[in-house]
Amino acid sequence: xxxxxxxxxxxxxxxxxxxxxxxxxxxxxxxxxxxxxxxxxxxxxxxxxxxxxxxxxxxxxxxxxxxxxxxxxxxxxxxxxxxxxxxxxxxxxxxxxxxxxxxxxxxxxxxxxxxxxxxxxxxxxxxxxxxxxxxxxxxxxxxxxxxxxxxxxxxxxxxxxxxxxxxxxxxxxxxxxxxxxxxxxx
Numbered sequence: 001x002x003x004x005x006x007x008x009x010x011x012x013x014x015x016x017x018x019x020x021x022x023x024x025x026x027x028x029x030x031x032x033x034x035x036x037x038x039x040x041x042x043x044x045x046x047x048x049x050x051x052x053x054x055x056x057x058x059x060x061x062x063x064x065x066x067x068x069x070x071x072x073x074x075x076x077x078x079x080x081x082x083x084x085x086x087x088x089x090x091x092x093x094x095x096x097x098x099x100x101x102x103x104x105x106x107x108x109x110x111x112x113x114x115x116x117x118x119x120x121x122x123x124x125x126x127x128x129x130x131x132x133x134x135x136x137x138x139x140x141x142x143x144x145x146x147x148x149x150x151x152x153x154x155x156x157x158x159x160x161x162x163x164x165x166x167x168x169x170x171x172x173x174x175x176x177x178x179x180x181x182x183x184x185x186x
Contacts, residue, residue, distance in 0.1 A: 002144040010126040011164035015107040016059040023113035027150035049155035050078045056167040063093045
């Protein structure tokens with residue numbers, strides 16, 4: 001992971017992580033059939049990371065430029081609190097999330113991979129990129145995962161945030177306890 005100066009302090013303040021979808025939660029491939037989009041590939045490790053984020057008391061959201069029933073279904077499975085689809089300019093949805101959840105920029109992490117994510121990478125308190133993000137994202141992001149989009153990059157970023165907030169160890173220990181762990185989705 002590439003970690004810029006200030007990332008550790010920024011991670012400690014995060015209350016919500018916002019994700020792009022194509023190229024971040026997926027590998028960026030869009031499978032189309034005669035009726036439109038037919039498939040997207042999501043990482044189970046990223047799913048577990050999002051579930052752990054919620055168990056640690058942080059919020060999650062999606063802001064994506066495309067419309068997809070597949071994304072809505074995956075977000076529902078993972079209990080992602082807010083999903084904004086079809087956003088040509090992601091700044092509007094970002095502002096609405098800030099207002100809805102009474103958040104400041106420094107309390108938000110944003111994970112992106114391409115030019116339409118750049119304004120939020122720069123605005124959020126912790127701008128993050130996936131390993132195969134375009135050079136401009138990597139230039140401005142405070143954190144860049146080693147993994148590519150859809151292959152564990154989101155999990156890397158979430159673990160970094162939770163470790164810097166001192167929440168990771170308790171989450172790991174909850175899996176080693178003698179009682180079953182509830183509400184774990186992948």
